[in-house]
Amino acid sequence: MPLRISDEILGSVEKPSRYIGNEWNSVHKDPRSVDIRFAFCFPDVYEIGMSHLGMKILYHLLNERDDTFCERVFAPWTDMEAKMRENSIPLFALETHDPVRDFDFMGFTLQYEMSYTNIVNMLDLAGVPILSSERTGDHPFVCAGGPCAYNPEPLADIMDFFMMGEGEEIINEVMDVYVEWKKSGKSRDEFLNSIVKIEGVYVPRFYDVKYNDDHTIKSVTPISTEYPKKIRKRIIKDLDSTYFPDKVIVPFTDIVHDRVMLELFRGCIRGCRFCQAGYIYRPVRERSVDRLLEYARKLEESTGYEEISLTSLSTSDYTGLESLTGSLIDEMEKKKVNLSLPSLRIDSFSLDLMEKAQKVRKSGLTFAPEAGTQRLRNVINKGVTEEDLMKSVTLAFNGGWSGVKLYFMLGLPTETDEDVAAIADLGHKVVDVYMSVPREKRGKGLNVTISTSSFVPKPFTPFQWEAQDDVETLKRKQALLKEKIKSKYIKYNWHDPELSFLEAVFARGDRRVGKVLIKAWEKGCKFDSWGDHFRFDAWMEAFKECSVNPHFYANRKRPFDEVFPWDHIDVGVSRNFLKRENEKAYRGETTQNCRVNCSGCGAAVFGGGICIE
Amino acid sequence: MKAFERALRRSALPMAYSQGFNPHPLMVFGLPLSVGVTSEAEYADFELLEKVNPREFAERLNMQLPRGLKVTAAAEKLTRNNIMATVSMASYAVLVGSPRDTDLSSVRKNIKELLAKSEIMVQKETKKGLKEVNIRPMIHRLEALEVPCGEFKDSMSYGKSKDGMKDTCTNDFIINYARRLANESAMLKDETAMPKEESAIQKDEAALPKEKDVPDLNDQNLFCLSMLLDAGSGSNLKPELLFEALKAGGGILTKLLKIHRTGLFVVHKGQIKDPLDPAVLKM
Numbered sequence: 001m002p003l004r005i006s007d008e009i010l011g012s013v014e015k016p017s018r019y020i021g022n023e024w025n026s027v028h029k030d031p032r033s034v035d036i037r038f039a040f041c042f043p044d045v046y047e048i049g050m051s052h053l054g055m056k057i058l059y060h061l062l063n064e065r066d067d068t069f070c071e072r073v074f075a076p077w078t079d080m081e082a083k084m085r086e087n088s089i090p091l092f093a094l095e096t097h098d099p100v101r102d103f104d105f106m107g108f109t110l111q112y113e114m115s116y117t118n119i120v121n122m123l124d125l126a127g128v129p130i131l132s133s134e135r136t137g138d139h140p141f142v143c144a145g146g147p148c149a150y151n152p153e154p155l156a157d158i159m160d161f162f163m164m165g166e167g168e169e170i171i172n173e174v175m176d177v178y179v180e181w182k183k184s185g186k187s188r189d190e191f192l193n194s195i196v197k198i199e200g201v202y203v204p205r206f207y208d209v210k211y212n213d214d215h216t217i218k219s220v221t222p223i224s225t226e227y228p229k230k231i232r233k234r235i236i237k238d239l240d241s242t243y244f245p246d247k248v249i250v251p252f253t254d255i256v257h258d259r260v261m262l263e264l265f266r267g268c269i270r271g272c273r274f275c276q277a278g279y280i281y282r283p284v285r286e287r288s289v290d291r292l293l294e295y296a297r298k299l300e301e302s303t304g305y306e307e308i309s310l311t312s313l314s315t316s317d318y319t320g321l322e323s324l325t326g327s328l329i330d331e332m333e334k335k336k337v338n339l340s341l342p343s344l345r346i347d348s349f350s351l352d353l354m355e356k357a358q359k360v361r362k363s364g365l366t367f368a369p370e371a372g373t374q375r376l377r378n379v380i381n382k383g384v385t386e387e388d389l390m391k392s393v394t395l396a397f398n399g400g401w402s403g404v405k406l407y408f409m410l411g412l413p414t415e416t417d418e419d420v421a422a423i424a425d426l427g428h429k430v431v432d433v434y435m436s437v438p439r440e441k442r443g444k445g446l447n448v449t450i451s452t453s454s455f456v457p458k459p460f461t462p463f464q465w466e467a468q469d470d471v472e473t474l475k476r477k478q479a480l481l482k483e484k485i486k487s488k489y490i491k492y493n494w495h496d497p498e499l500s501f502l503e504a505v506f507a508r509g510d511r512r513v514g515k516v517l518i519k520a521w522e523k524g525c526k527f528d529s530w531g532d533h534f535r536f537d538a539w540m541e542a543f544k545e546c547s548v549n550p551h552f553y554a555n556r557k558r559p560f561d562e563v564f565p566w567d568h569i570d571v572g573v574s575r576n577f578l579k580r581e582n583e584k585a586y587r588g589e590t591t592q593n594c595r596v597n598c599s600g601c602g603a604a605v606f607g608g609g610i611c612i613e
Numbered sequence: 614m615k616a617f618e619r620a621l622r623r624s625a626l627p628m629a630y631s632q633g634f635n636p637h638p639l640m641v642f643g644l645p646l647s648v649g650v651t652s653e654a655e656y657a658d659f660e661l662l663e664k665v666n667p668r669e670f671a672e673r674l675n676m677q678l679p680r681g682l683k684v685t686a687a688a689e690k691l692t693r694n695n696i697m698a699t700v701s702m703a704s705y706a707v708l709v710g711s712p713r714d715t716d717l718s719s720v721r722k723n724i725k726e727l728l729a730k731s732e733i734m735v736q737k738e739t740k741k742g743l744k745e746v747n748i749r750p751m752i753h754r755l756e757a758l759e760v761p762c763g764e765f766k767d768s769m770s771y772g773k774s775k776d777g778m779k780d781t782c783t784n785d786f787i788i789n790y791a792r793r794l795a796n797e798s799a800m801l802k803d804e805t806a807m808p809k810e811e812s813a814i815q816k817d818e819a820a821l822p823k824e825k826d827v828p829d830l831n832d833q834n835l836f837c838l839s840m841l842l843d844a845g846s847g848s849n850l851k852p853e854l855l856f857e858a859l860k861a862g863g864g865i866l867t868k869l870l871k872i873h874r875t876g877l878f879v880v881h882k883g884q885i886k887d888p889l890d891p892a893v894l895k896m
Contacts, residue, residue, distance in 0.1 A: 011649040024679040252616055304619030336636045
């Protein structure tokens with residue numbers, strides 16, 4: 001039965017193109033001809049979700065299956081949600097506009113902690129019980145994957161199961177089991193019992209959490225010996241031979257990242273100690289230049305996009321960068337297609353690459369020193385020197401660029417006011433470099449942007465034991481930095497520390513914060529990362545009413561022997577390695593990257609990628 | 614626009630691109646549509662680097678256009694006068710609603726009275742703010758027709774009226790649209806009889822008055838207004854504005870349901886012509 005998303009409703013909301021579907025390369029199947037209807041749910045609006053590479057891959061991968069029809073679902077914006085509730089229109093999928101509650105699966109991707117209220121809201125809008133324990137045979141299975149799934153506990157009461165790691169293989173394995181289960185007519189629990197045998201599947205209800213008197217965790221144990229003590233993530237060993245779509249959906253409307261994305265490699269060799277992605281995606285596995293050129297051509301032909309972006313955690317570290325960009329730039333120039341190279345690392349930034357990238361349109365340049373002093377950069381293992389930065393901006397300004405963005409974090413472990421003030425110094429030095437470049441060479445109108453976010457300690461990093469600076473301290477540091485910046489050419493942006501505080505609670509949260517999440521949603525919290533919708537007061541009320549102390553999670557330094565809510569998840573990198581790295585951090589010692597020297601992080605257990613090279 | 618840009622790239626047609634750092638394909642669309650307005654007659658100029666047979670152009674582009682967009686005709690243009698500058702009129706089929714008992718002759722009377730005036734003053738939004746404008750000279754044709762929507766209107770009588778005008782709307786889009794609306798209204802009628810499901814509606818939303826955003830046709834009659842109006846950069850009259858004037862006049866028509874553009878025209882030597890007319894292509 002088609003839903004009544006009438007033209008009147010569409011005409012009365014912002015950006016109606018968010019809700020119409022039918023984009024080029026979107027998939028349309030007859031729902032009656034498939035066994036599985038999968039709703040891929042991105043817990044944010046269309047423009048954000050459509051920029052997510054993971055969904056592009058899994059959407060097309062699932063649709064390759066004859067027995068499955070995968071459709072997309074995004075969080076309706078607040079104006080559309082109001083219309084939906086008034087007109088009793090439940091959450092619908094974009095391709096067919098069918099109600100999601102009639103599907104077999106609702107699969108959420110967990111990209112950032114502050115999207116969790118949207119998940120709760122979407123379940124409610126769909127008419128699906130929020131708690132896993134309340135779902136019956138009439139409801140879809142609700143599952144999740146993605147980077148935040150590595151600490152699944154805050155969502156343990158909501159999700160039926162999680163899929164850890166890279167989804168390309170595990171999702172097909174789960175679907176295969178589902179098809180058999182559906183035919184058998186067995187109970188929901190029996191389905192969960194069958195998939196728990198698949199490596200990477202975590203079913204929270206099969207695990208019991210016990211707490212100590214001081215509120216720390218005593219243990220997380222399976223309720224039966226047939227369930228694994230630890231769940232190991234899945235990785236794709238050979239990226240060249242795994243599925244990669246040769247066509248992706250081309251949206252009608254502007255989205256955040258509106259271009260072809262070429263994923264160069266997964267993982268990162270650098271081991272910056274604050275960065276969760278660098279650890280959870282290990283070991284490093286590259287795609288070959290030939291394969292990437294092949295994808296670039298196919299995707300360009302099937303989409304007609306005007307820009308290609310090279311995506312990875314650290315593009316400068318891609319071993320085939322020179323030959324890849326050489327060929328790409330030549331080929332794409334003829335088709336009037338731009339090349340985008342986001343976040344290049346400073347120390348490998350070469351004149352060569354910059355010159356080549358200059359042939360097509362110049363985008364602004366971004367550098368991420370993260371810390372103001374060498375001392376602090378060594379603590380966080382960001383192996384970049386001031387000399388590197390100055391050399392790079394000199395080259396940039398000589399090449400005609402005049403826009404530079406510098407990213408930093410406030411609240412890193414061992415940070416002092418001197419470190420904060422040094423950020424301003426770096427900014428001033430960059431301005432000085434610009435001024436010293438001859439007028440004819442440099443671009444007109446210098447603008448330097450210093451942007452600081454607040455450090456959030458994350459699981460599976462050497463800093464997972466650290467305390468986050470409290471909100472007052474972060475605000476004081478922001479004010480200090482602002483005062484130290486004297487140049488009119490420098491603009492200073494900072495992130496809301498209250499939002500970062502909540503992020504820190506959920507990043508290292510356990511099942512108890514899950515109750516706070518639901519309470520906060522009941523109070524109207526959603527779209528928390530959208531400034532004007534963020535309601536810190538409602539969140540704090542929710543914590544109080546649930547008798548949960550957020551500072552326990554965010555601002556407390558953990559002893560090395562504390563049991564973490566995520567200890568039963570195995571990402572390869574070992575806890576011992578992370579502890580050694582934490583101790584090195586406090587001694588101000590750096591660790592070399594994987595290519596120079598193997599530090600025995602534990603990712604070698606997967607037997608793939610850079611570890612075996 | 615972007616949909617066309619990307620479709621063109623996919624088609625590998627020899628498009629000309631602009632110079633500079635952000636090259637885009639050289640194409641101009643005649644008169645953009647407002648959000649929610651549909652059309653079966655849109656025109657655009659495309660500049661190519663080499664000659665391409667117009668039929669081939671249409672075919673290759675159609676293979677790459679998403680659902681809902683289709684090239685129906687193409688011709689080679691021999692002048693540089695772009696479409697945006699030369700379009701001066703547009704025709705529309707507008708679906709409107711009125712109370713149940715309204716008949717076609719009352720609607721026609723409403724229109725006749727309006728057109729009899731030499732001046733119809735309305736508040737028009739311009740860049741400099743609201744302005745009083747006489748829209749009468751911008752109206753070249755305005756007619757009313759009945760809209761058949763299947764079983765829903767089984768008590769209507771079709772056929773020619775005394776003065777020989779065709780009484781029934783023949784525009785397929787409008788007819789299908791009206792039918793869809795009628796079906797949805799019928800479903801709505803059934804649903805209001807069924808008990809509603811409980812859901813944990815957040816407190817703010819539940820407090821809002823329940824306003825129906827799905828047009829309820831259970832108490833309405835439908836008509837189609839066929840109109841030819843000034844359009845373009847010189848003088849432009851939007852159908853919504855004309856509808857407001859009509860509504861203010863007689864109070865017979867109450868709801869604007871759908872605006873559908875049916876044609877764009879160029880005035881050439883005093884005659885109203887299709888932009889693909891050979892005389893216009895040489896203009």
